[in-house]
Amino acid sequence: MIFFISNKTYSRIISITSGIVLFTINLTASSTLLNVKDFGASVEKGEYATLQIQKAIDSCAVTGGGTVVVPAGEYLCSTIILKDNVTLELLSGATILASNKESDYNQHVSFEDTGGGSIPVLIYAEKANNVSIRGNGKLKGQPAYYIDTLNYNPFIDEDYFAAKEAGVDLKISKWERPNVSLVVLSECTNVKLENISIIDSPFWGLHLHWCRDVQIKGLKITSKLNVAANSDGIDIDGCQNVTVSDCIIETADDAICLKTTRNKDGTRDCENIVINNCILTSSSCALKIGTESYGDFSHIIFSNCVIRNSNRGLGIFIRDGGMASNIIFTDIIIECNRKPVGWWGSGDAFRFAVMKRNENSKIGLIRNVMVKDIMAFVQGSTRVIGYENINNIQNINFHNLQFFITPESTPDIRAKEAFSIKNASEVLLDNVKINWIHYYDGSKTKWSNSFIFENIHQLNLRNIYTVNQPKDFPPLLLLNVKKITKTNVN
Numbered sequence: 001m002i003f004f005i006s007n008k009t010y011s012r013i014i015s016i017t018s019g020i021v022l023f024t025i026n027l028t029a030s031s032t033l034l035n036v037k038d039f040g041a042s043v044e045k046g047e048y049a050t051l052q053i054q055k056a057i058d059s060c061a062v063t064g065g066g067t068v069v070v071p072a073g074e075y076l077c078s079t080i081i082l083k084d085n086v087t088l089e090l091l092s093g094a095t096i097l098a099s100n101k102e103s104d105y106n107q108h109v110s111f112e113d114t115g116g117g118s119i120p121v122l123i124y125a126e127k128a129n130n131v132s133i134r135g136n137g138k139l140k141g142q143p144a145y146y147i148d149t150l151n152y153n154p155f156i157d158e159d160y161f162a163a164k165e166a167g168v169d170l171k172i173s174k175w176e177r178p179n180v181s182l183v184v185l186s187e188c189t190n191v192k193l194e195n196i197s198i199i200d201s202p203f204w205g206l207h208l209h210w211c212r213d214v215q216i217k218g219l220k221i222t223s224k225l226n227v228a229a230n231s232d233g234i235d236i237d238g239c240q241n242v243t244v245s246d247c248i249i250e251t252a253d254d255a256i257c258l259k260t261t262r263n264k265d266g267t268r269d270c271e272n273i274v275i276n277n278c279i280l281t282s283s284s285c286a287l288k289i290g291t292e293s294y295g296d297f298s299h300i301i302f303s304n305c306v307i308r309n310s311n312r313g314l315g316i317f318i319r320d321g322g323m324a325s326n327i328i329f330t331d332i333i334i335e336c337n338r339k340p341v342g343w344w345g346s347g348d349a350f351r352f353a354v355m356k357r358n359e360n361s362k363i364g365l366i367r368n369v370m371v372k373d374i375m376a377f378v379q380g381s382t383r384v385i386g387y388e389n390i391n392n393i394q395n396i397n398f399h400n401l402q403f404f405i406t407p408e409s410t411p412d413i414r415a416k417e418a419f420s421i422k423n424a425s426e427v428l429l430d431n432v433k434i435n436w437i438h439y440y441d442g443s444k445t446k447w448s449n450s451f452i453f454e455n456i457h458q459l460n461l462r463n464i465y466t467v468n469q470p471k472d473f474p475p476l477l478l479l480n481v482k483k484i485t486k487t488n489v490n
Contacts, residue, residue, distance in 0.1 A: 032066025034059060036075070043073030048099075050077045060086050065130065070094045070137060079106035082125035082133075082185075090137025090196055098122045098202070100142040102178035111184050111207065119203055121184045131185070134194040139183065143202035144176040145227040155355065159346060159414055166412035171340070173229040173252065179203040189213055200224070204232040205251070209261075210268050214242040221249045225283045225309075226340065228252035233282075237261050238268030238295055243276070250281040255310075257288045260295030260322055267294040275302045282310045284344040287332075289324050290317030291357075293364055297324040307334045312345030313376065316352040316369070318392075321362025327369045334376040338410050346414045347379030349403060352396070354387040365392050372399035379408045380415045386423030390457050393424035398432055405447075406437045413446050417477075418466075420452040427453070428460045434475075436468040445470070454479040465490040 034056045041052035053075065056068045065085025072093030080096070082088060090096065099105070105120035122139065125131050150172040152160055163170045182201045185191055186209040195218040198205040205221045208214060216234065223231040233249035236242055237259040249255040256278070258270050270289075280286040286307040289297050307313045313334035316324050329350075338347045345351070350371070354364055366386075376382075382403065386393040405418055418434045421427055434450040450466040453459055459481050466475040476489065 032060050032063045033069065034066065035069045035071065037071060041070075041075055043075060046076065048077065048104075049075035050080060050104075053077065053080055053096075057081070057083055057086055057088070070096065070135075077122065078104035079109045079121055080123050081106075081109065082123065082128055082131045084128050085130045087132040087134060088123070090133070090135035090139075092136040094135070094137030096122070096137070096139050098139070098141045098180050098182060100144070100178065105178070105180070111181060111186070111209070120178050120180045122180055123183045125185045125188050127187045128185075129188070130190045131188055132192040132194070133183070133196055134192070136195055136197075138197040138199050140199040141180055141182055141202045143179075143200055143223075143228060143231070145173050145224075145229060146176065147171050147227065148174050156344075162414045163412040168410075168412040173227045175202060175229050179230065181205075181207055183207065184209065185211055187211065191215070194218055197221070198233075200228070201231050203230050204235050206233070207235045207237060208239050208242070209237045211239045212241055214239060216242070216244040217246050219247045219249070221247070221251060223251045225250065225252050225281065232257055233280075235259055236270060236273060237292075238270055239273070240270075241272045243274045244278065245276045247278045249278065252283040254284050254288045255280040255282040255286045257285070258297055258300065259290070259292040260297065260320075261292045262294040262320070269295040269298065271296070271298045271300070273300045275305070277304045279306045279308070280310065281308050282312070283339045285312040285315040286310045286334075287313065287329070288315040288317070289327070290315070291319045293318045293322035293324070294320045296322050297327070299326050301328045301330070302332065303328070303330045305332045307332065307336070310334075310336050310345070311339045312336060312348050312351060313378075314350035314371070316366055318354045318364035318366055319357040319361060321364045323365040323367070325365070325368045329371045329374070331373045334374065334378065336376070336378045336380065338379055338408055340410075345380070347408060348415075349374070349376035349378045349382045351383050351385075352393070353383070353385040354392040355385075356387065363387050363392055365394070366396070367394040369395070370397045370399070371401065372397075374401045376402070377404045377406070379406055381417050382419045384421040384424060386455075388423065390423050390425045390455050395426040396421070396424060397428045397430075399430045401432045402435070403433070404435045404437060407445060416446045416448050417452045418447075418450045420454070421456060422452075422454040424455075425457040427456055427458065429462070429464060431463040433465040434467065434469075436466070436470060438468055448473045449477045450475040452477045452479070453481050456481045457483060459484045461485070461489050462487045464488070
């Protein structure tokens with residue numbers, strides 16, 4: 001008998017995962033209140049304020065902690081290091097501007113990216129306890145980018161060959177050094193970030209690495225949608241007990257991404273994460289797990305979000321042998337369209353995939369995933385793809401989904417089917433509706449079936465509907481499906 005997440009099991013998952021919001025962050029109550037201007041921090045153009053702001057932070061930490069205030073003005077800085085029990089408060093009108101000279105940054109404070117390169121950091125903390133960044137001010141980068149033709153990439157071979165067939169070169173945005181990460185907090189506990197703006201980050205805007213007990217609320221993160229490569233909004237990397245709420249993020253790369261990277265010290269799992277009530281725009285993927293997936297991901301909820309003007313809505317990409325399990329996406333409105341620059345996503349609502357980064361990579365696993373109460377306005381094909389067999393995507397449940405599919409506006413038309421699942425077991429679709437919007441020249445489209453299921457073991461379809469199905473194609477195509485039950489399939 002096919003196994004699905006029952007109401008009882010679903011309630012238990014909610015109960016377990018919801019428990020993570022019960023932790024509290026108790027920043028040290030201290031009367032210490034220091035103004036960086038009192039330490040000589042200057043807002044004169046071209047004059048650095050790094051040393052003065054750092055002196056204020058160090059002095060605050062020595063007294064047991066408190067608040068370091070940055071008043072209105074623009075402060076040119078390189079690396080600033082936060083300390084235990086210190087809150088950095090950026091008042092309205094205050095901007096900490098990241099230097100565009102790589103030599104300015106602390107060479108002992110950097111973060112290794114997945115390619116082995118060293119990324120300079122503007123605001124940094126390592127193994128700090130009770131740290132906070134708050135206020136209505138800004139952290140701002142000075143990025144430099146250029147557009148180049150994308151060479152073949154095996155992870156997007158379908159998109160690449162579709163473009164070549166149409167005589168269109170895929171374009172990619174590349175950055176020029178320094179590709180600074182504006183905020184990196186590594187192995188910190190009791191972290192709070194509230195209300196600040198992170199603007200034009202040359203690399204990942206906010207990177208939480210191996211942190212515990214984190215609250216993020218009310219952040220505004222923006223970068224240029226057409227050029228800002230690798231400018232992720234928030235990256236939650238091997239962290240535990242994290243809540244993110246009420247954020248507005250508009251970025252050319254992933255808006256909110258969970259990762260489990262690996263360095264010389266190994267990797268850590270990402271677990272007990274709640275993302276709620278955010279408004280997101282991404283030229284890549286708005287809400288994503290992976291691609292860096294050396295560790296596991298578990299007990300994660302994405303809920304009550306609005307995704308607008310994005311290249312892809314939801315993503316799970318396991319490339320490095322990790323496992324993603326007990327994941328819930330719920331109550332999300334998705335609007336996706338094709339971006340002129342970039343390649344991750346093709347205007348699709350979501351894509352879940354298990355793949356190998358290279359021939360030496362382990363094969364990971366996606367299991368126990370629920371996607372429910374989703375309304376999606378999209379141009380591309382929504383897909384769930386296991387790696388070569390049916391054993392690495394298991395127990396995937398879709399409830400109350402409605403898709404409105406409109407034609408792609410680009411010449412390299414890539415969309416075919418509306419919704420496909422390949423190489424998976426224990427799959428449930430309940431109350432899923434495909435609405436094809438026909439205001440295009442039908443001779444130019446590649447659209448085919450509403451649903452394609454291939455190499456599936458145990459498939460349960462209930463209340464499946466299609467409206468304006470493209471001619472000459474059946475709405476439902478089954479290829480090597482074993483043990484299927486169907487109820488009210490239109």
